Amino acid sequence: MNIDIRLKREIDNSYQVHLGELPALKFDTKIAIVTNPTVSGFHLDYLLSKLSAKEFCVITVEDGENFKTLATIEKVLNEMFEHKFNRSSMLIALGGGVIGDMTGFAASIYQRGIDFVQIPTTLLSQVDASVGGKTGVNNSYGKNLIGAFHQPKDVYIDPYFLSTLPSREYAAGIAEIIKMAVCFDKAFFEWLEEADLNDRSVIKEAIAKSVQTKAMVVSQDEKEKGLRAALNYGHTFGHVIENETAYTQYLHGESVSIGMVMANELAMRLGKMNADEAGRIKRLLVKYDLPVTYAISNIDSFYEAFFLDKKSLDSNITFIVPEHLGGVQLRSDISKEIVMDVLKAYVESKGE
Ligand SMILES: NC(=O)c1ccc[n+]([C@@H]2O[C@H](COP(=O)([O-])OP(=O)(O)OC[C@H]3O[C@@H](n4cnc5c(N)ncnc54)[C@H](O)[C@@H]3O)[C@@H](O)[C@H]2O)c1
Secondary structure (H helix, E strand, C coil), X not given: CCCCCCCCCCCCCCCEEEECXXXXXXXEEEEEEEECHHHHHHHHHHHHHHEXXXXXXXXXXXXXXXXXXXXXXHHHHHHHHHXXXXXXXXXXXXXXXXXXXXXXXXHHHHXXXXXXXXXXXXXXXXXXXXXXXXXXXXXXXXXXXXXXXXXXXXXXXXXXXXXXXXXXXXXXXXXXXXXXXXXXXXXXHHHHHHCXXXXXXXXXXXXXXXXXXXXXXXXXXCCCCCHHHHHHCXXXXXXXXXXXXXXXXXXXXXXXXXXXXXXHXXXXXXXXXXXXXXXXXXXXXXXXXXXXXXXXXXXXXXXXXXXXXXXXCCCCCCEEEEECCCEXXXXXXXXXXXXXXXXXXXXXXXXX
């Protein structure tokens, strides 16, 4: 006997991204602000000056990717239970992508799911991580392997937060902006070539264009069945570099920068990009002091490491291949020979 369970999927997960000075935020529920000591030191008072809620508390977790773990999630959940949070309570993420991903994940599982709001404070989280509802933590098997799709209720992007961001972190965010433009929007790329993103009035426009691009991608493919995977341009190579250097030498955006240059080399070998286009992308990365090369000590182990990437758990590697400027392809059919050819150019720093 079969019993049908019919679940109508008519849930509207739409939300708004507000770009500009943080407005007054009024909530008639219990709120917890999840943050870390670095961010709260700079910006908690600013948020509190704008916030009114029925009741609120601050949950502080340790700073760093190393603490993006289930253990930290448990700590957050325990504090929520201590404060008697219920299903109408809400979380606010105040921080970079690490805080945003963890807050969203805690919200997704607390009593089977409560609302959360993103207030991203790094450039990377403002242009990418805070939008699209990917939440989660790392484990010993890899990055972001545990998580859930859980969209925020609202996202508030206030460029003012960037005033305290270290310049390397700022540039790492620019790498993700360049990624969006190369894959999806040639006019945006050409605009970036002329723009000075170190000018804080210009960065607001770049954030808006990036968020619009990400919103377009996510609204077409929320659960990453296809198009959304293109946002991983540069990440397939970049993750291996992050891994090989034990997450200590490069920031995420920096390894993505090198990864994009490597992906461009692959695109050139496949006839999808010409040397002029690849050169323009490299010049843009260099303009913001982003690294564009890496000395591979062993190309065989570099290649093997692709299979540790979660997108390759099925033993196929999917490469995100940029197609000229403004286009992108997902390719799982690229021969090992072609990839090794790209890697060979990077053996012991020949990748310049
Ligand atoms: N969910 C997604 O779609 C998505 C997309 C891209 C990246 N991510 C995740 O985002 C994370 C990386 O995010 P990140 O680059 O923002 O790193 P991060 O959150 O670790 O922040 C970087 C550093 O900057 C500090 N910081 C944050 N805001 C600051 C400010 N205004 N002033 C001074 N210091 C500040 C942080 O405390 C931290 O030390 C990774 O875990 C990655 O997996 C998620």
